[in-house]
Structure formats: structure tokens, C-alpha cells
Amino acid sequence: MTTRSLESAAPTRERVATPTVWSRIWQNDAPGYLFLLPWLIGFLGLTIGPMVTSLYLSFTDFDLLTSPDWVGASNYMRMFTNDPKFWASMRVTMFFVIFSVPLKLAFALMVAMLLNRGIRGLPLYRALFYLPSLLGASVAIAILWRQIFAGDGLVNKLLAVFDIAGPSWISNPKTSLWTLIILSIWQFGSPMIIFLAGLRQIPQDMYEAASLDGASRWRQFVKITLPLLTPVVFFNAIIQTIEAFKSFTPAFIISGGTGNPINSTLFYTLYLYQEAFAFFRMGYASALAWVLLALVGIFTAISFLSSKYWVHYDE
Amino acid sequence: MSDVPAKLTVVTGTESPGRKRLIGILTHVALIAASLLMLYPLLWLMAASFRPENEIFTSASIIPSSWSIDAYIRGWNGLRTSFATFYLNSFIISGLSVVGNVLACSMAAFAFARLEFKFKSFWFAMMLMTLMLPYQVTLIPQYVLFRQLGWVNTFLPLVVPKFLAADGFFIFLMVQFFRGLPKELDEAAQMDGCSPWRIYWKIIMPLSMPVLATAAIFTFIWTWDDFFGPLIYLSEMKSYTVMLGLRTFTDSTGESDYGGLFAMSVLSLVPIFLFFLFFQRLLIEGIATTGMKR
Numbered sequence: 302m303t304t305r306s307l308e309s310a311a312p313t314r315e316r317v318a319t320p321t322v323w324s325r326i327w328q329n330d331a332p333g334y335l336f337l338l339p340w341l342i343g344f345l346g347l348t349i350g351p352m353v354t355s356l357y358l359s360f361t362d363f364d365l366l367t368s369p370d371w372v373g374a375s376n377y378m379r380m381f382t383n384d385p386k387f388w389a390s391m392r393v394t395m396f397f398v399i400f401s402v403p404l405k406l407a408f409a410l411m412v413a414m415l416l417n418r419g420i421r422g423l424p425l426y427r428a429l430f431y432l433p434s435l436l437g438a439s440v441a442i443a444i445l446w447r448q449i450f451a452g453d454g455l456v457n458k459l460l461a462v463f464d465i466a467g468p469s470w471i472s473n474p475k476t477s478l479w480t481l482i483i484l485s486i487w488q489f490g491s492p493m494i495i496f497l498a499g500l501r502q503i504p505q506d507m508y509e510a511a512s513l514d515g516a517s518r519w520r521q522f523v524k525i526t527l528p529l530l531t532p533v534v535f536f537n538a539i540i541q542t543i544e545a546f547k548s549f550t551p552a553f554i555i556s557g558g559t560g561n562p563i564n565s566t567l568f569y570t571l572y573l574y575q576e577a578f579a580f581f582r583m584g585y586a587s588a589l590a591w592v593l594l595a596l597v598g599i600f601t602a603i604s605f606l607s608s609k610y611w612v613h614y615d616e
Numbered sequence: 617m618s619d620v621p622a623k624l625t626v627v628t629g630t631e632s633p634g635r636k637r638l639i640g641i642l643t644h645v646a647l648i649a650a651s652l653l654m655l656y657p658l659l660w661l662m663a664a665s666f667r668p669e670n671e672i673f674t675s676a677s678i679i680p681s682s683w684s685i686d687a688y689i690r691g692w693n694g695l696r697t698s699f700a701t702f703y704l705n706s707f708i709i710s711g712l713s714v715v716g717n718v719l720a721c722s723m724a725a726f727a728f729a730r731l732e733f734k735f736k737s738f739w740f741a742m743m744l745m746t747l748m749l750p751y752q753v754t755l756i757p758q759y760v761l762f763r764q765l766g767w768v769n770t771f772l773p774l775v776v777p778k779f780l781a782a783d784g785f786f787i788f789l790m791v792q793f794f795r796g797l798p799k800e801l802d803e804a805a806q807m808d809g810c811s812p813w814r815i816y817w818k819i820i821m822p823l824s825m826p827v828l829a830t831a832a833i834f835t836f837i838w839t840w841d842d843f844f845g846p847l848i849y850l851s852e853m854k855s856y857t858v859m860l861g862l863r864t865f866t867d868s869t870g871e872s873d874y875g876g877l878f879a880m881s882v883l884s885l886v887p888i889f890l891f892f893l894f895f896q897r898l899l900i901e902g903i904a905t906t907g908m909k910r
Contacts, residue, residue, distance in 0.1 A: 332812040333733025340724035340743070340787065343780025348746055351757035358756060365760070412650065415643055422644075428896050429651040435892055435899070436658070438841045440859040441881035444866060445661045448874075455660060458676040487654065491903050498904035547750055550843045554863065573752055578848055583756050590752040597750055 359588035376588035390572035401485040413496035434490035443554035474565035499533035665879040691876030702861040716778030725790030793827035830902035
């Protein structure tokens with residue numbers, strides 16, 4: 302026994318001196334992978350695996366109860382050539398993204414600039430403006446919104462003071478989507494905070510030099526603030542656009558899950574939900590999901606490619 | 617408030633003190649007006665939940681003519697299952713999510729920020745990619761998977777992904793913070809024979825309380841608010857969350873009992889509002905440094 306343990310002790314020391322490939326991997330890489338393990342399991346099991354599966358399902362008919370039937374590209378064909386609801390939901394979502402994101406960012410920037418003038422009570426204002434962002438995703442706020450813009454709702458009560466009889470904004474297909482855009486703009490607080498942090502990074506002496514040269518505030522905004530802020534604008538625009546594409550709860554609550562009136566609040570995500578969990582057309586819903594991914598991917602790619610021309614990085 | 621910035625633009629650096637004062641006052645007036653406009657719907661909702669039922673649709677004021685908590689009592693028991701159950705469920709799901717997210721995300725972040733291993737940058741890039749992925753792409757296979765595991769109508773589909781660090785935002789947030797801690801700490805500890813586990817648990821985690829608290833609070837709020845997950849995974853009323861309870865309220869009794877609906881809506885916002893009240897500095901710094909979505 303003793304000789305054996307001595308024998309085994311000696312080579313071990315040698316092995317440490319000239320480690321084999323395996324022990325080197327164990328020593329260097331194992332701790333990293335052990336710490337990464339939960340994420341890695343989630344990434345493979347809940348992201349990559351499902352992504353591949355949903356790509357496969359998008360080429361099948363699948364009702365959750367019987368096994369998927371391969372149907373080739375017919376889901377995609379139907380979507381683009383023979384599904385008015387798909388195009389309606391696409392229009393609604395694009396309209397929402399195109400109007401809500403720029404308006405929200407413009408508001409956020411405007412208020413951030415007002416707050417960045419060294420005014421007193423900044424923390425209080427900042428907190429008040431941020432509160433709607435924090436609460437806004439809640440079902441309760443969607444319920445509140447439905448009431449505010451109802452026929453006998455708050456907005457019309459205020460309009461009645463000026464003798465204006467407002468319509469029911471929620472059930473009018475011309476205005477229903479705008480109530481959701483306003484809800485999104487109302488939550489401008491979090492991009493505003495990011496803008497504020499960005500504005501603080503701009504060196505104050507640049508403005509001093511500019512105003513000594515007689516540059517007006519507007520010129521200073523266009524020539525100094527805006528260019529130096531473009532990385533933050535870019536960042537906010539990407540985040541807010543992805544969020545806008547994913548928006549679901551307000552449209553679901555305000556329309557009672559239908560996307561009505563006349564599909565005017567049928568967000569893409571809502572249509573996908575209906576296909577998957579109301580009609581159990583899981584194959585078709587998977588195809589919808591991949592089109593959404595392609596859409597978000599194309600948008601992100603365009604943003605990154607175009608950023609070369611309008612985003613200034615000061616290196 | 618929109619004409620104030622226009623006024624500011626004509627002012628140059630050589631402004632008189634009187635004029636500067638005036639601009640300061642105008643700025644405050646604009647900001648106060650804007651905050652009141654933004655908070656008005658919230659204040660009205662709160663007032664509506666306390667005012668007599670017949671006043672809800674006639675008054676735009678934010679002060680009820682008389683106060684009563686009847687709507688809260690009606691709303692609390694307005695559905696077959698009481699809101700007490702929904703609150704308990706929501707707290708369980710949110711609480712477990714906080715534990716899972718903080719543990720799993722900090723472990724992954726520790727690996728990315730402090731350890732060296734093969735293909736690290738590849739995995740990091742993958743993690744960043746998941747940030748941009750719309751959840752719909754994984755939704756249906758995940759649903760099929762959880763259904764086969766028999767997890768539908770349990771809290772597991774809502775909680776287990778958190779223990780697998782499914783929300784990359786928090787990993788990213790923590791990596792940023794961990795990278796800012798001095799590297800000498802790990803090196804000294806390693807000299808003393810500390811294992812990576814001990815370095816993580818005894819050195820990095822205690823030093824990272826601010827970022828862990830930020831992640832915990834945001835996880836709680838987002839899980840509390842989550843509507844889509846519970847909507848597809850929880851179908852029995854006794855396992856509903858508060859958000860699902862509210863939605864059921866709008867479908868059924870909500871048409872007749874607006875007071876109860878508004879009372880429960882206000883109540884559902886209270887936990888979030890309390891976090892806001894006590895931790896707003898952490899929340900705002902968290903957003904400012906990483907640019908989180910909400």
C-alpha cells in the first residue's frame with residue numbers, strides 16, 4: 302500500500318509539471334464552464350433547440366395533438382398571398398413602430414434637455430417622469446387606458462368642458478391605434494433617463510467656447526448636442542423599436558384579445574397569439590414568428606449598417 | 617410646454633441675470649405642467665377606486681366627493697377565487713424568479729467577466745444575440761416542451777427559465793459591473809489558494825450588492841407585470857396571478873363593477889410603486905448605465 306501511494310504520488314507531481322491536454326482543459330476551462338452551466342443549459346434547451354424546432358414547425362401543419370405534417374413552404378405562401386389578416390397585422394405593427402418610436406424619443410430628448418439645464422429638483426422631476434415607464438406595462442394601466450379613451454371616458458369628459466363631443470376613441474378604427482401610440486409615448490421616461498446620462502457626458506466647455514463664438518442655442522444643439530448624442534439616439538432607437546415590435550399586453554387588454562375594431566389594433570404579436578393559442582395552428586404561428594424574426598433582423602441590420610453614416614463615435 | 621424650448625433657442629450666452637431667472641421659472645412651469653398631465657390619469661384612477669360608484673362616470677376630478685373602501689372589498693372577492701390567492705401566486709412566482717435570476721445570471725456574468733475559458737467570446741456573442749431575439753421564435757416549441765413535461769398549469773414554466781439565466785439583460789448588466797471591480801482582488805485570493813467558487817461567493821458577490829439589488833428589483837417588477845407567460849401557461853383560476861385575475865375581471869364582472877375593477881387595478885400597482893418609492897435611485901442608475909428596456 303505504502304509503496305503504491307508513493308509511486309502514485311511521484312508521477313502526479315510530474316503530471317502537473319507537464320500537464321496533459323485533458324488536465325489542462327480541466328484546470329483552465331472547467332471553472333468557466335461550470336459557472337456558465339445554467340446559462341448554457343438554458344441557451345441550448347430554451348433558445349437554440351426551440352429556434353431550430355420552430356423553424357421546422359413553420360414548414361408543417363401542427364395542432365399540438367397529432368404529430369406535425371410536413372407541408373413545405375405553404376404556410377409562408379398562404380401568409381403572403383392569401384391571408385388579409387396577416388397584412389392587416391403587419392400594417393398595424395409597422396404603423397405603431399413608425400409613429401410611436403420617433404415620437405417617444407423626441408419627447409424623451411426634449412424633456413431630458415429641459416432637465417439638463419442644472420435646474421433645481423431634478424431628482425424629483427426625473428422620478429415623476431419615470432414612473433409611467435415603470436407602471437406602463439401593467440394590465441392595470443391598459444385597463445385605465447381603455448377607460449380614459451372610452452365613449453364616456455375621461456378624455457371626452459374633459460372635451461365636454463369645451464363643448465366638444467368626442468367619439469369613442471377605442472371603438473373607432475380610425476383612432477383606436479392612436480390610443481395605443483399615446484400609451485407608448487406616455488412611457489418616455491426610460492429613454493429620457495438614458496438621454497440625460499448621455500447629455501451629462503458632453504463636456505461643458507464645448508458650449509462655452511461655442512457661445513463665446515456667438516453660436517445660438519439652436520446652432521449649439523444642432524452642431525454639438527445632436528452629433529455627440531447620436532450613439533445614445535441609436536441605442537435608444539434600437540431598444541425601443543424591438544420593444545415596439547414585441548408589444549402585446551395593451552392591445553390584448555384594450556381590444557379584449559380580438560384586435561378589433563376591424564383589426565385596427567391587431568398587433569402582429571396578437572395575431573400570432575390567436576393563431577397559436579386560440580386556433581392551435583402551431584405550424585402557421587411558427588411561420589409567423591420566423592417572419593417577425595426576419596423583420597426585426599432586417600431592421601437591426603439596416604440600423605447598424607446605416608449607423609456608419611450618422612452615428613458619431615469620438616475615437 | 618412645447619413652445620418653451622423655442623423661446624430658449626433665441627437666448628445666447630450673454631443673457632442678463634433677470635432673463636435667466638425668467639427662463640428658469642418658465643422651465644419649472646413647463647415641467648410641472650408636464651408632470652401633472654402625465655400623472656393625472658394615475659391620480660384619477662386612484663380617486664375612481666375610492667369614490668361612490670355613480671360618480672365614476674360623471675367626474676373628472678381627482679378628489680372624490682366622499683371616500684369609501686367598498687370597491688376594494690367588493691373587488692377583492694369579485695371573482696370565484698379571491699384576490700388573496702392571486703397575490704400569493706404572484707408573490708411566489710416573482711420571489712422565485714428573483715432568486716433564480718440573481719443566482720444564475722451572476723454565475724454566468726462571473727464566468728464572462730472574471731474567468732478564462734475556451735470559446736468565451738463566442739458564447740458572449742451568443743448571449744448578446746439572445747437580447748435581440750423576439751420571444752415568439754422560441755415560444756411554441758417551449759410550450760410543447762413544457763406541455764410534454766407536464767408543467768402546464770404549474771409555476772414551473774414561469775420560474776425554471778429564470779434559474780437558467782434566460783434573461784440576458786441581467787447577465788449583461790452584471791458583466792458591466794463585475795468588470796469594474798479591481799482584478800487584483802481575484803489574483804490575491806487565487807494566490808492564497810481560493811477556488812473560483814469562493815472568489816465568486818466571498819469576494820465578488822458581497823462587493824456587487826448594488827447591481828444584484830437592481831437586478832432583483834427589476835426581475836420582481838417585470839415578473840409581477842408579466843401577462844403573456846401566465847396567460848398561456850396558467851389556465852386554472854386557483855393558479856392565476858394578479859394580472860390574470862385583473863384580465864378575468866374585465867371579461868366578466870368588470871362590465872358591471874367598474875369600482876371593483878379600478879380598486880383591484882390600483883392594488884396591483886402598489887408593490888411596483890413601493891419599489892419605486894424606496895429604490896428609485898437604484899432603478900434610475902440601473903437604466904442610465906445599461907440602458908434597459910423599460
